[in-house]
Amino acid sequence: MWKWIQAFASPQNFYRISGTLIPWFLYPFVFLVTIGLYWGLYVAPIDYQQGDSYRIIFIHVPSAWMSMMIYLIMAISAGIGLIWQIKLASVVAKVSAPIGAGFTFLALITGSIWGKPMWGTWWVWDARLTSELILLFLYLAYMSLNNAFDNPKKAAKASSILALVGIINLPIIHYSVKWWNTLHQGASISSMDKIAAPAIHPDMLWPLLIMAIAFKLMYAALVLQRGRDEILFNEQNMRWVKDLIKGGER
DSSP: OHHHHHHHHSHHHHHHHHHHHHHHHHHHHHHHHHHHHHIIIIISOOBTTTBGGGGGHHHHHHHHHHHHHHHHHHHHHHHHHHHHOOHHHHHHHHHHHHHHHHHHHHHHHHHHHHHHHHHSSSOOOOHHHHHHHHHHHHHHHHHHHHTTOSSHHHHHHHHHHHHHHHTTHHHHHHHHHHHSOOSSOOOSOOSHHHHHSOSSOHHHHHHHHHHHHHHHHHHHHHHHHHHHHHHHHHTTTSHHHHHHHHTTOO
């Protein structure tokens, strides 16, 4: 297993293998997101309290989940790259940052759209919203540090340290609705027991889970594609890249 991981961590092998894997993530994403959106927007019943406005959760909740999951992956990858100097780990961390920032921004925007009819305002300095906003700032700071140095190693080291320190914000986001009195509702699904015996209608739960899986597939496809581009840039002076360009392959 370790030998396979080492082989995959080679930039050349990653470039070759990832090109094969991308369609296996991209096509299921398109299929699942189509089903999830149709089920959530048209099949799921109207909520007896929120009416149709609740349907934004099929975008908002999976986006919020992804914002935290991607940050965790980014921080772990950055730590691996920092400690063991594995090039691919640093690449995964770097290319994950803008994707995670995108999901975080989407979670904040959709949350504001939902909050306007529910709370009467686009934004409140609620614990959950504020900590999610801090997560967006952490993503932006990580990307800024990555571009602030001419030396790629110094940039990777500085941004990796920031990413690791920022992990402390993840449990704050998750437990904010329990630690403080907030306007934000509690977790939609907090354990496997909630999936086995959900408090919400199955026609609401299943499209939510489908969208969550679809977003994960999209993230995987984007990381692989962006990782390929980053590796080509970093390894542009290597012989295998020059041979690749000469052969007209991608």
